Amino acid sequence: MFECQYNEEMEAEVRRLEAKNRAAAAGHPEWVNACAVCGCELQSDSAVRCATCA
Secondary structure, eight states: OHHHHHHHHHHHHHHHHHHHHHHHHTTOTTSSEEOTTTOOEESOSSOSSOTTTO
16 A cells, blocks of 8 residues: 555656656746647646647
């Protein structure tokens, strides 16, 4: 059980860091996330692309 919780926490942290890196690459390090295609701001760190680019 502990291992499962740890894995989920680490996966969430990796998603958060990847989202923050996309935002920084888009030129907005203060954003939570940015679309990997067009660079628009995304409010959640779970998405990689916006609805338009998906």
